[in-house]
Amino acid sequence: MIGSLVDAFYTVKPDAAVAAQRVAFGTSGHRGSALKNTFNELHILAIAQAVADYRANAGITGPLFLGQDTHALSQPAWEVALQVLAANQVDVRIAANNRVTATPLVSRAILEFNTGKTTGLADGLIITPSHNPPEDGGIKYNTPDGGPADADVTGWIEQRANDYLQNGCVDVKRTELTTVRAQAQEYDYVGRYIAQLDQIIDMDAIRNSGLKLGADPMGGTALPVWQALAADTALNITVVNEQIDPAFAFMPPDHDGRIRMDCSSTAAMANLLKIRNQFDIAFGNDPDADRHGIVDAAGLMNPNHFLCVCVDYLLTHRPQWRKDLKIGKTLVTSSMMDRVVASHQRELYEVPVGFKWFVPGLFNGELAFGGEESAGASFLTLDGQPWSTDKDGIVLCLLAAEITATTGLTPSQYYAELVAQHGNPVYRRIDAPATPEQKAAFKKLTAASVTAAELAGSPITDVHTQAPGNGAAIGGIKVSTEQGWFAARPSGTEDIYKIYAESFAGEAHLQQLIDEARALLSGIL
Secondary structure (H helix, E strand, C coil): CHHHHHHHHHHCCCCCCCHHHCCCEECCEEEEEHHHCCCCHHHHHHHHHHHHHHHHHHCCCCCEEEEECCCCCHHHHHHHHHHHHHHCCCCEEECHHHCCCCHHHHHHHHHHHHCCCCCCCCEEEEECCCCCCCCEEEEEEECCCCCECCHHHHHHHHHHHHHHHHCCCCCCCCCCHHHHHHHCEECCHHHHHHHCHHHCCCHHHHHCCCCCEEEECCCCCHHHHHHHHHCCHHHCEEECCCCCCCCCCCCCCCCCCCCCCCCCCCCCCHHHHHCHHHCCEEEEECCCCCCEEEEECCEECCHHHHHHHHHHHHHHHCCCCCCCCEEEEECCCCCHHHHHHHHCCCCEEEECCCHHHHHHHHHHCCEEEEEECCCEEEECCCCCCCCCCCCCHHHHHHHHHHHHHHHCCCHHHHHHHHHHHHCCCEEEEEEEECCHHHHHHHHHCCHHHCCCCEECCEECCEEEEECCCCCCEEEEEEEECCCEEEEEEECCCCCEEEEEEEECCCHHHHHHHHHHHHHHHHHHC
């Protein structure tokens, strides 16, 4: 499969007249597959040239940090992007020996380079489709604030790239690969990242704890990081899987039978779960290491639960943090977070789905933490400075070890204490079929669209079509009561909409929430 996939990358020519084959930036860049005419050489030529044009238009003149993950299409896409960027006189910083580079390492490199500068700023490109199946490819752009580009920037790049795609990329500049490899400057992503970890994690607490730690990079970019950390014998880290295979043949199938490197899925994490009794804490990362999966004796931790543990711990173990720092969460993250934040008399900052919404707050030092229910998060350094304005799965794994080293509680035990204090929510996400007309109708919803006074037996307290934290449109609707809530938003790629629901009154009430949400939505869409 890998050979035919790479061949298709170079030989298949997408048709810009077909909407599905055009460049399209979602919440995490452009993704697709060479076999479906959605991630091919022409796409990367167009996107890389559009990024070079955007840099020139925005006055970004510093280096561009270029990373790639271990998917089969990442290396050829990386080579094409490098050729175009170099032809446009962009100073590209690459890892030595074609080494893979994780998303948080690119974000960290951008922030480190730009510290104290107002001109000559750096930015970055990462070639990755995240946890997607082996046949997929992806590319995402990070601006000088170190985080995922916002919609205005990606919209500009998308339109520009499609203009190039329309004429077969004849106007794209390109230099021979052998020439640009010699020109590009090597950067020690792993070494510099590890050297700074003491700024954000109490590494000595982990070293002195005697904890046995296991790390599964799941065939991704976290591998060189965990290998380097494991060389510090005091950390007592065992890398349980050192395989790099673009087919990810070692991966157990996900819940739907597909290979997917999703570290929040118990099916995908089966290999690590089988050996969890060998470790006090174990963890996994997806291929670009921006997500985390935390395993202890109780199994794979629910991402919502772990984020709440992180926030409660950080708010009691980071004395240098200012008291006015807010805690960020996406609107479909557990309301347990709301209760934890309120118990510390802190302000919650609730945003739409997508980590990009946390970037300004993390960058400006207004948010202490930003997390989303899909196991992505980042937070400030010990002294309240930006660490990574993109998701950092490696640091979240190390935080799990710090929590246990400091408190003596595993993350699951810590969450049990939060449940005793705040209640025990149950959470579910389901997909429901939707016509294109229904999906479009989501954008027209307002709070006035919901005329019901009650939901699942409780008075409705809030109806939101804009996020409370930043006022941005959520692309759907969220309806809340004191006992639970549901949110619904359409898929960007499939004829479905997603319902997220949570109840503090048990499984039966959760099902009632979902049933009434379906009925309510069918009446207003």
